[in-house]
Amino acid sequence: MRIFTSRAAKAVCLVALVAATASCGLPRSGPTKREIFQGSVLKKGDAFIVTVNSRVTRVTSVTPAFGFSSGFQTAGVIGSDVIAPGDRLGLTIFENVKDDPLLGNTGQRVSQLQEVQVDGQGYIFVPYAGKVKASGQTPDSLRQIVTRKLDTQTPDPQVQVQRVAGDGSTVTMSGSVGAQGVFPIERGTRTLSAMLAKAGGVSIEPDIAIVRVTRGNKSGKVWLRDLYANPSLDIALRPGDIVTVEPDNRAFVALGATGQQSRVPFKNQNLSALEALAIVGGLNTATADPTGVFVLRNEPAEIANAVLGRKDLTGDQRMVYVLDLTQPTGLFEARDFLVRDGDTVYVTEAPYVQWQKTLSAITGATGTASSLANAGG
Structure with missing residues (x-):
């Protein structure tokens, strides 16, 4: 009877000790x-x-609800050949004379005007033709205008006009793209996905890539995966657009x-x-x-x-x-x-993890006490 009572007392003491230890903040x-x-x-x-x-x-x-507003989605594709202020043009003029050409030296029937800059008002200067309004024209319509202006001064001139670079119709590519910089809107890069490809694609995981387009004081963004999966999100670009690829920051x-x-x-x-x-x-x-x-x-x-x-x-x-x-x-x-x-x-x-920690703390403390008692004995 005493043995049972002793064991019961020990059990009660152990439970109390465990509870006390657990409440100490293990x-x-x-x-x-x-x-x-x-x-x-x-x-x-x-x-x-x-x-x-x-x-x-x-x-x-x-x-997250991403997407482009109707203003972005309804904007049609711009004509890649339309000349804008800031563009650079190349003009080649053939004259039907040999001895005394209007533009070239004697015996030189072909004259080339390279890197002709369209000024801020949209004009270019062509010798003997004067200032010509180039902005809003296609290369072919500008060719006809220059031809008419020169026709009165040299017999049967033949003119070629090329859009060398679209500096006036450009898009800025920034963020996590393969190549950051300013890219011209050309025949093959008039839409968002085409311009991303031109810039070398994205340099981050496509699953977390967000494409933001800023146009003036308006902005819209889409997931890169959604852009490729949904053709309606592949918006037409406009001069001055800023395209930024950024990682998902969630x-x-x-x-x-x-x-x-x-x-x-x-x-x-x-x-x-x-x-x-x-x-x-x-x-x-x-x-x-x-x-x-x-x-x-x-x-x-x-x-x-x-x-x-x-x-x-x-x-x-x-x-x-x-x-x-x-x-x-x-x-x-x-x-x-x-x-x-x-x-x-x-x-x-x-x-049970907390109980394990409690028991470990108790047995560890008991073992330490026994070691000290043995050392003292």
Whole structure:
């Protein structure tokens, strides 16, 4: 009877010691599942805790709304041969005389005017023809104008006009492109995708590439993948456009019993909770609780009301979405639930892990005490 009482007393003491040790604040990766649930509005906290299901997934599946306004999409392709201020032209003039040509030296029937600059008002100067309005003309129409002006001074002149470079109709390519610089809008580069190809494509992963076009005080952007998949997004370019390729700057934070704890950039346009866990190395098999996978975010009132079936919430709401991977559909829910920019993905430790730490602390302390007692004896 005394032995039983002694053992029972020891057991009670051990339980008390374990509880006391656990309450002393042993090291851990974050709050427990119970502590997170204590923050629920149902328990006078300030967060709504929601179990993820197919309805919640549908309501919260929000992706960045990129695209071009109608002003970008309805702008037609400009004629690549239309001359604009800033363009450089090449003129070749053939004269039907040998002894005393108008433009060349004696015996020189062909005269070349290379790199003729179209000034800011759209004019060029041609000897003996004077100032000629070139802006708005095609090379062929300008050829006819120059021919008429020279025809009265030299017999039967033949004129050729070439657009050497489209400096007046250019697009600036910047950011993560193969070659940054100023590129002319030419016959083969009149659309966004063609100009990207001319600039050497993108220098970052296509899945995270965003293409922004700035035109005056307006701007629009699309995912690179969407640009190639949807021809309607391949807008016509205009002189002065600035095309910038930039990486997706969205990220989420991974904490708790995962393979990696850090701020993690998105790897593609849509990122599911399951993919987010995979990126950080999955659950820590030694410590993670698969029933305690949480996604924390500040949710706009519109979405929060839809998730909770309410209409009275205003302003951003703190939401904690719960994923239980042990449920029959748990992995499917994690596969379909989208992580958004700024989310925190947190995995709690399994309950037994804390007990293991507590027992290790006790047995470690007991072993140290015994060693000191033996040394003192």
